[in-house]
Amino acid sequence: MTTFTRGFHGRRRGEDDRLPPGQYLAEDFPVLSAGPTPHVPLDRWEFTIDTEAGQTHRWTWQELTALPYEEPVVDIHCVTSWSKLGTTWRGVSLDVLFEDVESTADYALVYSYGGYTTNLPLDDLMDGKAWIAYRYDGEDLTPSHGGPARLLVPHLYFWKSAKWVHGIRLLTEDWPGFWETAGYHNYGDPWREQRYADD
Amino acid sequence: MQADYLDGNALAGPLAEIFAADVSAAVSRCAACGQTGPVASLRVYDRAPGLVARCPGCEEVVLRLVRSPDSAWLDLRGAVTLRIPLRDGTGPGGQR
Ligand SMILES: [Zn+2]
Numbered sequence: 001m002t003t004f005t006r007g008f009h010g011r012r013r014g015e016d017d018r019l020p021p022g023q024y025l026a027e028d029f030p031v032l033s034a035g036p037t038p039h040v041p042l043d044r045w046e047f048t049i050d051t052e053a054g055q056t057h058r059w060t061w062q063e064l065t066a067l068p069y070e071e072p073v074v075d076i077h078c079v080t081s082w083s084k085l086g087t088t089w090r091g092v093s094l095d096v097l098f099e100d101v102e103s104t105a106d107y108a109l110v111y112s113y114g115g116y117t118t119n120l121p122l123d124d125l126m127d128g129k130a131w132i133a134y135r136y137d138g139e140d141l142t143p144s145h146g147g148p149a150r151l152l153v154p155h156l157y158f159w160k161s162a163k164w165v166h167g168i169r170l171l172t173e174d175w176p177g178f179w180e181t182a183g184y185h186n187y188g189d190p191w192r193e194q195r196y197a198d199d
Numbered sequence: 200m201q202a203d204y205l206d207g208n209a210l211a212g213p214l215a216e217i218f219a220a221d222v223s224a225a226v227s228r229c230a231a232c233g234q235t236g237p238v239a240s241l242r243v244y245d246r247a248p249g250l251v252a253r254c255p256g257c258e259e260v261v262l263r264l265v266r267s268p269d270s271a272w273l274d275l276r277g278a279v280t281l282r283i284p285l286r287d288g289t290g291p292g293g294q295r
Binding site for chain 2: 030031032033034035036037079080115159179181182183184195196197
């Protein structure tokens with residue numbers, strides 16, 4: 001296991017430095033959802049990576065949670081303007097899951113139980129920037145926060161951190177997801193305030 | 200348990216900005232299952248970056264509405280039709 005901390009760089013940065021433009025600090029953890037909460041039994045849960053060549057890599061719940069995990073501490077930023085600093089997670093780095101995946105794709109479409117999708121460049125999932133997270137704040141991730149497992153990609157607005165994650169499809173062409181087809185920004189960098197399509 | 204959605208009347212205000220007619224009184228047909236019913240009976244998830252209205256029959260998305268500072272984004276892919284009640288008038292086929 002690897003444990004490390006992000007968001008704290010030796011000296012603890014001031015809260016103001018860590019708040020992207022247009023965001024306010026939330027003390028609680030608001031629950032956002034575009035539909036009913038899926039309840040997936042762990043013995044039927046699986047995570048898949050589908051490559052552009054048609055290969056499928058699969059992990060059961062037992063297989064996923066047996067992999068080396070990390071415990072990132074990260075700031076998260078919701079497009080509805082709340083941010084939460086120093087949130088603690090446990091999850092498997094996408095670098096671990098992609099170790100044996102052969103792909104030249106540039107794009108990823110993340111899909112969830114319940115039908116949600118979101119897209120991002122594959123590079124944004126690699127190099128220690130993204131996890132499949134299954135614990136939050138020392139507890140199993142609850143269904144309302146996306147449990148049993150969600151994508152965690154904290155450098156983008158939090159709608160990219162798909163709750164109830166089911167898999168990732170690798171694509172040679174970009175395929176906009178649920179909010180990206182309804183007026184939200186295709187990339188969603190909170191530091192450049194990329195909220196809506198034309199931002 | 201408290202419902203995590205509102206009924207379709209929650210769409211009346213946000214849609215009034217776009218449509219002259221009261222759309223919550225319209226009848227929609229779900230593109231996924233074909234169920235027909237008043238827009239007011241849709242299940243509206245509003246604790247989200249936009250409004251997501253789902254069919255009470257199959258839970259598929261019927262309508263989505265995102266409001267940015269200068270635009271409204273309306274997605275009606277999940278609705279085959281919206282039947283909007285209007286006052287007596289002339290149809291596309293000519294005069295009545
Ligand atoms: Zn339906």
